[in-house]
Amino acid sequence: MTSSERIPKAMAEKFAAIAALTDAFCARHLDDEYRVLIHRVLGALARKRPSPLTRGKENVWAAAAVHAVGRINSLCACGAGGGIVLPQAAPHS
Numbered sequence: 001m002t003s004s005e006r007i008p009k010a011m012a013e014k015f016a017a018i019a020a021l022t023d024a025f026c027a028r029h030l031d032d033e034y035r036v037l038i039h040r041v042l043g044a045l046a047r048k049r050p051s052p053l054t055r056g057k058e059n060v061w062a063a064a065a066v067h068a069v070g071r072i073n074s075l076c077a078c079g080a081g082g083g084i085v086l087p088q089a090a091p092h093s
Helices: 009-029 032-047 058-072
Strands: none
Touching: 009 032, 009 058, 032 058
């Protein structure tokens, strides 16, 4: 993690809980490049003041981060005949 991706101490536990879910999902279904991108998204959310990560469940934030990065990178099989179906593949706790 670079200095620009440092997580505030107040958000470290929440970030770690969400990242653990996304890391497990990436290990099973994606790759390290997606894991890094998802960490960047989560880091940006953790650094916001106030951070939206303080509200909601970790598994929902994990699924949202995977979905957002997947959609941006055309991972969704939205009628194209490839990829994975993200709503079914989102991490669960």
